Amino acid sequence: MSxxxxxxxxxxxxxxxxxxxLLSLGLxxxxxxxxxxxxxxxxxxxLGAFVAYFLLNKAGLGYWWxxxxxxxxxxxxxxxxxxxxxxxxxxxxxxxxLLLTFGLALILEGIxxxxxxxxxxxxxxxxxxxxxxxxxxxxxxxxxxxxxxASLAICLGTWFLIERTKxxxxxxxxxxxxxxxxxxxVNVPRMITLTYGFGVGLAxxxxxxxxxxxxxxxxxxxxxxxxxxxxxxIGGMGSIMGSIVTGFGLGVIEGLTKYFYPEASSTVxxxxxxxxxxxxxxxxxxxx
Amino acid sequence: xxxxxxRVADLHAWYGESHVLHGVDFSVHRGEVVTLLGRNGAGRxxxxxxxxxxxxxxxxxxxxxxxxTVAWPTYRIAHLGxxxxxxxxxxxxxxxxxxxxxxxxxxxxxxxxxxxxxxxFPNLRERRATAQGTxxxxxxxxMLAMARILRTGANLLLLDEITEGLAxxxxxxxxxxxxxxxxxxxxxxxxxxNFRFAAPLADRHYVMEHGRIAESFxxxxxxxxxxxxHEYLGV
Ligand SMILES: Nc1ncnc2c1ncn2[C@@H]1O[C@H](COP(=O)(O)OP(=O)(O)OP(=O)(O)O)[C@@H](O)[C@H]1O
Ligand SMILES: [Mg+2]
Numbered sequence: 001m002s003x004x005x006x007x008x009x010x011x012x013x014x015x016x017x018x019x020x021x022l023l024s025l026g027l028x029x030x031x032x033x034x035x036x037x038x039x040x041x042x043x044x045x046x047l048g049a050f051v052a053y054f055l056l057n058k059a060g061l062g063y064w065w066x067x068x069x070x071x072x073x074x075x076x077x078x079x080x081x082x083x084x085x086x087x088x089x090x091x092x093x094x095x096x097x098l099l100l101t102f103g104l105a106l107i108l109e110g111i112x113x114x115x116x117x118x119x120x121x122x123x124x125x126x127x128x129x130x131x132x133x134x135x136x137x138x139x140x141x142x143x144x145x146x147x148x149x150a151s152l153a154i155c156l157g158t159w160f161l162i163e164r165t166k167x168x169x170x171x172x173x174x175x176x177x178x179x180x181x182x183x184x185x186v187n188v189p190r191m192i193t194l195t196y197g198f199g200v201g202l203a204x205x206x207x208x209x210x211x212x213x214x215x216x217x218x219x220x221x222x223x224x225x226x227x228x229x230x231x232x233x234i235g236g237m238g239s240i241m242g243s244i245v246t247g248f249g250l251g252v253i254e255g256l257t258k259y260f261y262p263e264a265s266s267t268v269x270x271x272x273x274x275x276x277x278x279x280x281x282x283x284x285x286x287x288x
Numbered sequence: 289x290x291x292x293x294x295r296v297a298d299l300h301a302w303y304g305e306s307h308v309l310h311g312v313d314f315s316v317h318r319g320e321v322v323t324l325l326g327r328n329g330a331g332r333x334x335x336x337x338x339x340x341x342x343x344x345x346x347x348x349x350x351x352x353x354x355x356x357t358v359a360w361p362t363y364r365i366a367h368l369g370x371x372x373x374x375x376x377x378x379x380x381x382x383x384x385x386x387x388x389x390x391x392x393x394x395x396x397x398x399x400x401x402x403x404x405x406x407x408x409f410p411n412l413r414e415r416r417a418t419a420q421g422t423x424x425x426x427x428x429x430x431m432l433a434m435a436r437i438l439r440t441g442a443n444l445l446l447l448d449e450i451t452e453g454l455a456x457x458x459x460x461x462x463x464x465x466x467x468x469x470x471x472x473x474x475x476x477x478x479x480x481x482n483f484r485f486a487a488p489l490a491d492r493h494y495v496m497e498h499g500r501i502a503e504s505f506x507x508x509x510x511x512x513x514x515x516x517x518h519e520y521l522g523v
Contacts, residue, residue, distance in 0.1 A: 035492065071295055116509050132352075169383055169391055170391070172380065172382040172383060173380045173382070173383055173391055175382070176382060177378055177380065179362070180372075180374060180378045181391075182338045182342075182361075182362040182363045183342060183362055183365075183366060183372045183374075184372070184391065184392035184393065184437075184440070185363055185364075185365075185366030185367050185392065185393055185395050185440075186363055186393060187363045188363060189361070189363075227368050253499045
């Protein structure tokens with residue numbers, strides 16, 4: 001096999017890793033504060049891709065507009081869900097939040113499949129990001145390079161926001177003891193709504209990134225989210241840096257497996273998950 | 289007499305189905321130090337939590353600076369000028385000492401500056417860069433839990449068992465700090481087990497039993513009440 005092919009698989013690994021990281025980061029932020037495992041995450045990612053598709057085909061707003069508008073729209077739809085439904089579940093067991101968000105995912109997917117069928121819809125790449133760089137040892141499609149760099153920047157920006165700013169200090173404190181933060185005069189219910197909106201907005205953004213690479217289809221989220229949950233389990237539920245590192249890392253490992261032992265490439269992440277669960281059930285970066 | 293900063297009347301509170309406060313009545317005037325004494329489980333912590341809306345449900349009346357708050361959400365209540373130091377101290381492990389210190393938002397003008405706070409709690413100045421608030425010793429954590437509510441401009445301090453589990457020297461230091469805070473004009477509600485700590489500091493005492501106020505008396509009446517206190521507190 002050629003080094004060309006190795007780098008090709010590494011690139012695919014990094015691309016997949018970008019999506020794993022963006023999605024598991026959103027899940028981590030949501031789980032930390034809301035204590036809810038957001039099973040709707042994959043459907044919200046799919047929603048992001050579809051909203052980008054509608055913006056382009058119904059409103060004539062292209063990719064760059066979609067990057068700015070879709071996270072906000074998808075995020076706001078998440079905030080409505082939080083206000084109307086999730087809010088009532090915080091006092092109950094994890095299981096109820098999981099059931100509700102799982103049900104929502106099925107409904108969303110069902111609606112889109114009814115309307116648009118299972119075949120994917122094409123979303124064309126923005127003009128300015130088409131073409132390839134010739135790196136000498138391989139050809140690097142510009143759009144893919146952009147997705148990797150942009151995802152990494154957003155992940156690190158989110159990490160900085162949460163770990164190094166005052167706003168992040170409120171979030172970390174409320175994650176530990178929301179009642180006390182509220183007793184200090186902070187509007188924690190609003191913070192919860194915004195946090196859910198933020199996490200869901202990240203999923204929407206990932207959907208826009210994905211639209212030109214994969215086809216826009218109703219089941220694009222459900223196939224991805226299974227892997228993302230494995231990533232979250234490996235990284236440790238709720239850990240910010242953990243989800244970023246594990247997201248990219250597992251993408252790369254998956255890519256390498258595809259090169260060295262393709263038969264295992266679709267299961268390697270689940271094998272790692274099983275091993276991590278046995279040795280360190282709280283995940284690589286999880287506490288306790 | 290100075291105006292009432294806090295007036296609690298016929299306060300009932302529940303955690304889920306369990307009814308823990310059964311009609312609490314008491315009041316605190318500006319500049320006073322008032323204690324809530326009582327045995328374990330008498331309902332003192334629950335009273336502070338109920339004032340802040342941290343119990344499951346509450347009825348009755350809680351007036352803070354004359355404003356009825358019994359139907360308010362927790363995050364609004366603090367803005368009437370309340371600072372809360374919880375029994376378990378509530379230092380955040382994912383925040384550095386400095387982040388812990390500056391976490392509570394300013395709710396009114398006139399809070400103490402960081403310099404003034406460090407003058408009152410010199411240990412915290414040395415430890416401010418510590419990466420995890422919970423890496424501090426128990427005494428330091430208690431100091432931090434108090435210091436952080438002095439910055440905010442809160443005037444009414446609700447302090448729950450601040451001496452619990454601390455060495456005698458630290459308890460004495462806390463006593464001196466309470467005196468200084470009173471001199472600065474803070475109004476303080478002290479929930480205490482340690483009656484010997486509280487007795488010389490307080491203007492008035494309330495004794496709780498079974499989720500209501502059983503007795504109240506002022507500092508000068510203390511001598512004539514010792515027998516009754518023995519009975520209620522088992523000290
Ligand atoms: N979260 C809770 N859920 C249910 N019951 C509670 C809860 N917290 C306290 N209680 C009950 O409420 C009653 C009053 O408790 P509270 O903590 O107010 O007592 P306290 O006077 O502060 O005593 P101490 O702190 O010394 O234990 C007790 O019977 C206690 O068991
Ligand atoms: Mg108590």
